[in-house]
Amino acid sequence: MSGAPKKRLEVEELGDIAVVSFIDKKILDEQNIQLIGEQLFALVDNDKKKKIVLDFSNVDYLSSAALGKIIALNNKVKKEGGKLVLCQIKDDIKEVFTITRLDKLIKIVDDQQTALQAAS
Protein backbone atom coordinates (compact mmCIF):
# COMPACT_ATOMS: atom_id res chain seq x y z
CA MET A 1 0.00 0.00 0.00
CA SER A 2 1.30 3.47 -0.79
CA GLY A 3 0.21 7.11 -0.77
CA ALA A 4 -1.01 9.39 1.98
CA PRO A 5 -3.02 7.83 4.80
CA LYS A 6 -6.74 7.95 4.19
CA LYS A 7 -8.54 10.92 5.71
CA ARG A 8 -10.65 9.72 8.62
CA LEU A 9 -11.96 13.11 9.79
CA GLU A 10 -13.78 16.09 8.30
CA VAL A 11 -12.56 19.31 9.86
CA GLU A 12 -14.48 22.57 9.59
CA GLU A 13 -13.07 25.75 11.08
CA LEU A 14 -15.60 28.04 12.72
CA GLY A 15 -13.57 30.99 13.97
CA ASP A 16 -10.96 29.57 16.32
CA ILE A 17 -12.93 26.35 16.88
CA ALA A 18 -12.20 23.19 14.90
CA VAL A 19 -15.39 21.19 14.38
CA VAL A 20 -14.40 17.61 13.67
CA SER A 21 -16.73 14.95 12.25
CA PHE A 22 -15.84 11.28 11.97
CA ILE A 23 -16.09 9.75 8.51
CA ASP A 24 -16.39 6.19 9.85
CA LYS A 25 -19.60 4.76 11.27
CA LYS A 26 -17.61 2.17 13.19
CA ILE A 27 -14.56 3.33 15.10
CA LEU A 28 -13.38 -0.17 15.87
CA ASP A 29 -10.60 -1.15 13.54
CA GLU A 30 -7.19 -0.86 15.19
CA GLN A 31 -5.54 0.66 12.11
CA ASN A 32 -8.35 3.21 11.67
CA ILE A 33 -8.20 4.14 15.34
CA GLN A 34 -4.47 4.70 14.99
CA LEU A 35 -5.06 7.02 12.01
CA ILE A 36 -7.91 8.82 13.77
CA GLY A 37 -5.64 9.36 16.77
CA GLU A 38 -2.82 10.73 14.61
CA GLN A 39 -5.20 13.07 12.76
CA LEU A 40 -6.80 14.28 16.00
CA PHE A 41 -3.44 14.87 17.68
CA ALA A 42 -2.18 16.75 14.59
CA LEU A 43 -4.97 19.30 15.12
CA VAL A 44 -3.33 20.26 18.40
CA ASP A 45 0.34 19.58 17.63
CA ASN A 46 0.56 20.89 14.04
CA ASP A 47 -2.49 23.12 13.48
CA LYS A 48 -2.27 24.56 17.03
CA LYS A 49 -6.00 24.19 17.62
CA LYS A 50 -6.97 24.63 21.25
CA LYS A 51 -10.75 24.53 20.93
CA ILE A 52 -12.10 21.33 19.42
CA VAL A 53 -15.66 20.10 18.98
CA LEU A 54 -16.02 16.40 18.12
CA ASP A 55 -19.27 15.66 16.30
CA PHE A 56 -20.33 12.00 16.64
CA SER A 57 -23.50 12.13 14.50
CA ASN A 58 -22.09 9.59 12.07
CA VAL A 59 -20.78 7.15 14.68
CA ASP A 60 -22.66 3.91 15.43
CA TYR A 61 -19.91 1.88 17.11
CA LEU A 62 -16.91 2.77 19.21
CA SER A 63 -14.39 0.57 21.03
CA SER A 64 -12.34 1.16 24.17
CA ALA A 65 -9.28 1.77 21.97
CA ALA A 66 -11.15 4.70 20.39
CA LEU A 67 -12.05 5.98 23.86
CA GLY A 68 -8.33 5.88 24.61
CA LYS A 69 -7.59 8.25 21.72
CA ILE A 70 -10.31 10.67 22.83
CA ILE A 71 -8.93 10.66 26.39
CA ALA A 72 -5.41 11.27 25.06
CA LEU A 73 -6.75 14.15 22.93
CA ASN A 74 -8.54 15.59 25.96
CA ASN A 75 -5.28 15.41 27.96
CA LYS A 76 -3.42 17.16 25.13
CA VAL A 77 -6.01 19.92 24.74
CA LYS A 78 -6.14 20.46 28.51
CA LYS A 79 -2.34 20.75 28.63
CA GLU A 80 -2.54 23.53 26.04
CA GLY A 81 -5.20 25.31 28.08
CA GLY A 82 -7.88 24.55 25.48
CA LYS A 83 -11.32 22.94 25.45
CA LEU A 84 -12.65 19.70 24.00
CA VAL A 85 -16.41 19.26 23.66
CA LEU A 86 -18.23 16.18 22.33
CA CYS A 87 -21.69 16.41 20.75
CA GLN A 88 -24.36 14.65 18.69
CA ILE A 89 -23.66 11.30 20.35
CA LYS A 90 -26.24 8.54 19.79
CA ASP A 91 -27.76 7.07 22.95
CA ASP A 92 -25.98 3.69 22.66
CA ILE A 93 -22.63 5.43 22.33
CA LYS A 94 -23.43 7.92 25.08
CA GLU A 95 -23.93 4.93 27.38
CA VAL A 96 -20.31 3.91 26.71
CA PHE A 97 -19.16 7.31 28.00
CA THR A 98 -21.51 7.10 30.99
CA ILE A 99 -20.56 3.62 32.22
CA THR A 100 -16.85 4.39 31.88
CA ARG A 101 -17.53 7.72 33.68
CA LEU A 102 -15.76 9.61 30.92
CA ASP A 103 -18.73 11.97 30.92
CA LYS A 104 -17.23 13.25 34.19
CA LEU A 105 -13.88 13.88 32.50
CA ILE A 106 -14.94 15.25 29.13
CA LYS A 107 -17.62 17.82 28.36
CA ILE A 108 -20.51 16.20 26.46
CA VAL A 109 -23.49 18.17 25.14
CA ASP A 110 -26.41 17.31 22.88
CA ASP A 111 -26.10 19.49 19.78
CA GLN A 112 -23.39 21.27 17.85
CA GLN A 113 -24.68 24.75 18.69
CA THR A 114 -24.35 24.08 22.41
CA ALA A 115 -20.94 22.52 21.79
CA LEU A 116 -19.73 25.65 19.99
CA GLN A 117 -20.90 27.81 22.89
CA ALA A 118 -19.22 25.50 25.40
CA ALA A 119 -15.94 25.51 23.44
CA SER A 120 -15.75 29.26 22.87
Added chain:
Amino acid sequence: MTDSAQNPSAFEPVDVVIASDPALAREVQDRIEEMLSKTDASERDIFCIKLALEEGLVNAIKHGNQMDPAKSVTIQYHVQKLSFEIRITDQGPGFDPDDLPDPTAIENLERPCGRGVMLMRHYMSDVEYYPPGNSMRMRRDFKPKQA
Protein backbone atom coordinates in the same frame (compact mmCIF):
# COMPACT_ATOMS: atom_id res chain seq x y z
CA MET B 1 -30.47 -32.82 7.79
CA THR B 2 -28.81 -30.59 10.36
CA ASP B 3 -30.71 -28.52 12.87
CA SER B 4 -29.47 -25.33 11.21
CA ALA B 5 -30.84 -26.42 7.84
CA GLN B 6 -34.29 -26.98 9.34
CA ASN B 7 -34.27 -23.88 11.49
CA PRO B 8 -32.33 -20.86 10.28
CA SER B 9 -32.36 -19.43 13.83
CA ALA B 10 -30.12 -22.19 15.18
CA PHE B 11 -26.54 -22.76 14.09
CA GLU B 12 -24.03 -25.46 14.85
CA PRO B 13 -21.23 -24.52 17.30
CA VAL B 14 -18.21 -23.17 15.44
CA ASP B 15 -14.58 -23.77 16.36
CA VAL B 16 -12.01 -21.66 14.52
CA VAL B 17 -8.31 -20.90 14.99
CA ILE B 18 -6.94 -17.66 13.54
CA ALA B 19 -3.50 -16.06 13.43
CA SER B 20 -3.00 -12.87 15.48
CA ASP B 21 -4.31 -10.65 12.72
CA PRO B 22 -7.15 -8.15 13.33
CA ALA B 23 -8.32 -8.59 9.71
CA LEU B 24 -8.96 -12.30 10.35
CA ALA B 25 -10.80 -11.44 13.57
CA ARG B 26 -12.94 -9.02 11.55
CA GLU B 27 -13.97 -11.87 9.23
CA VAL B 28 -15.11 -13.93 12.23
CA GLN B 29 -17.01 -10.92 13.61
CA ASP B 30 -18.76 -10.37 10.28
CA ARG B 31 -19.77 -14.06 10.13
CA ILE B 32 -21.17 -13.88 13.67
CA GLU B 33 -23.09 -10.69 12.89
CA GLU B 34 -24.59 -12.32 9.82
CA MET B 35 -25.72 -15.29 11.94
CA LEU B 36 -27.11 -13.03 14.69
CA SER B 37 -29.31 -11.26 12.14
CA LYS B 38 -31.15 -14.58 11.70
CA THR B 39 -31.90 -15.04 15.42
CA ASP B 40 -34.17 -13.24 17.89
CA ALA B 41 -31.32 -10.86 18.79
CA SER B 42 -32.55 -7.25 18.87
CA GLU B 43 -30.60 -4.30 17.49
CA ARG B 44 -29.53 -3.62 21.06
CA ASP B 45 -28.33 -7.22 21.52
CA ILE B 46 -26.31 -6.98 18.31
CA PHE B 47 -24.80 -3.64 19.39
CA CYS B 48 -23.76 -5.13 22.75
CA ILE B 49 -22.30 -8.30 21.21
CA LYS B 50 -20.39 -6.40 18.52
CA LEU B 51 -18.82 -4.15 21.10
CA ALA B 52 -17.92 -7.00 23.47
CA LEU B 53 -16.57 -9.13 20.60
CA GLU B 54 -14.31 -6.33 19.46
CA GLU B 55 -12.92 -5.90 22.97
CA GLY B 56 -12.45 -9.64 23.51
CA LEU B 57 -10.69 -10.28 20.21
CA VAL B 58 -8.52 -7.15 20.39
CA ASN B 59 -7.48 -8.15 23.93
CA ALA B 60 -6.51 -11.63 22.73
CA ILE B 61 -4.57 -10.46 19.66
CA LYS B 62 -3.01 -7.28 20.99
CA HIS B 63 -2.54 -7.82 24.71
CA GLY B 64 -2.52 -11.63 24.88
CA ASN B 65 -0.51 -12.55 21.80
CA GLN B 66 1.20 -9.14 21.46
CA MET B 67 0.32 -9.23 17.71
CA ASP B 68 2.81 -12.10 17.26
CA PRO B 69 1.86 -13.69 13.91
CA ALA B 70 3.28 -17.02 15.10
CA LYS B 71 0.69 -17.13 17.89
CA SER B 72 -2.94 -17.99 17.29
CA VAL B 73 -6.33 -17.28 18.84
CA THR B 74 -8.86 -20.07 19.30
CA ILE B 75 -12.45 -18.92 18.94
CA GLN B 76 -15.38 -21.19 19.81
CA TYR B 77 -18.84 -19.74 19.43
CA HIS B 78 -22.44 -20.80 19.32
CA VAL B 79 -25.19 -18.64 17.88
CA GLN B 80 -28.64 -19.81 18.89
CA LYS B 81 -32.12 -18.40 18.48
CA LEU B 82 -32.11 -16.95 22.00
CA SER B 83 -28.45 -16.68 22.95
CA PHE B 84 -24.89 -16.08 21.86
CA GLU B 85 -21.88 -17.61 23.57
CA ILE B 86 -18.20 -17.36 22.74
CA ARG B 87 -14.91 -18.57 24.21
CA ILE B 88 -11.73 -16.79 23.15
CA THR B 89 -8.33 -18.27 24.03
CA ASP B 90 -4.97 -16.69 23.21
CA GLN B 91 -1.42 -17.98 23.62
CA GLY B 92 -0.27 -15.23 25.97
CA PRO B 93 0.67 -15.62 29.63
CA GLY B 94 -2.79 -14.53 30.79
CA PHE B 95 -3.73 -11.91 33.38
CA ASP B 96 -5.86 -11.57 36.49
CA PRO B 97 -9.02 -9.68 35.47
CA ASP B 98 -9.73 -8.88 39.13
CA ASP B 99 -6.36 -7.19 39.45
CA LEU B 100 -7.03 -4.48 36.85
CA PRO B 101 -7.16 -0.89 38.12
CA ASP B 102 -10.72 0.45 38.25
CA PRO B 103 -10.93 2.63 35.12
CA THR B 104 -13.78 4.65 36.63
CA ALA B 105 -11.75 5.73 39.69
CA ILE B 106 -11.04 9.46 39.55
CA GLU B 107 -7.27 8.87 39.54
CA ASN B 108 -7.58 6.53 36.53
CA LEU B 109 -10.06 8.49 34.38
CA GLU B 110 -7.27 10.09 32.35
CA ARG B 111 -5.58 6.77 31.60
CA PRO B 112 -6.17 5.96 27.94
CA CYS B 113 -6.47 2.16 28.40
CA GLY B 114 -8.00 -0.51 30.62
CA ARG B 115 -11.69 -0.23 29.75
CA GLY B 116 -12.19 -3.31 27.55
CA VAL B 117 -12.90 -5.82 30.31
CA MET B 118 -15.28 -3.40 31.98
CA LEU B 119 -17.22 -2.88 28.74
CA MET B 120 -17.49 -6.65 28.13
CA ARG B 121 -18.84 -7.15 31.65
CA HIS B 122 -21.39 -4.41 31.11
CA TYR B 123 -22.60 -5.50 27.69
CA MET B 124 -22.73 -9.28 28.15
CA SER B 125 -24.98 -11.28 30.50
CA ASP B 126 -22.10 -13.37 31.75
CA VAL B 127 -18.28 -13.04 31.46
CA GLU B 128 -15.88 -15.58 32.93
CA TYR B 129 -12.06 -15.88 32.82
CA TYR B 130 -10.18 -19.15 33.10
CA PRO B 131 -6.75 -19.37 34.76
CA PRO B 132 -4.13 -18.27 33.90
CA GLY B 133 -6.38 -15.62 32.32
CA ASN B 134 -5.62 -16.23 28.63
CA SER B 135 -9.06 -17.70 28.02
CA MET B 136 -12.45 -16.14 28.51
CA ARG B 137 -16.06 -17.02 27.87
CA MET B 138 -18.96 -14.62 27.50
CA ARG B 139 -22.63 -14.97 26.80
CA ARG B 140 -25.68 -12.87 26.07
CA ASP B 141 -29.31 -14.06 26.14
CA PHE B 142 -32.05 -12.57 23.97
CA LYS B 143 -35.75 -12.07 24.60
CA PRO B 144 -37.96 -14.01 22.16
CA LYS B 145 -39.28 -11.81 19.35
CA GLN B 146 -43.04 -11.36 19.30
CA ALA B 147 -44.67 -13.44 16.54
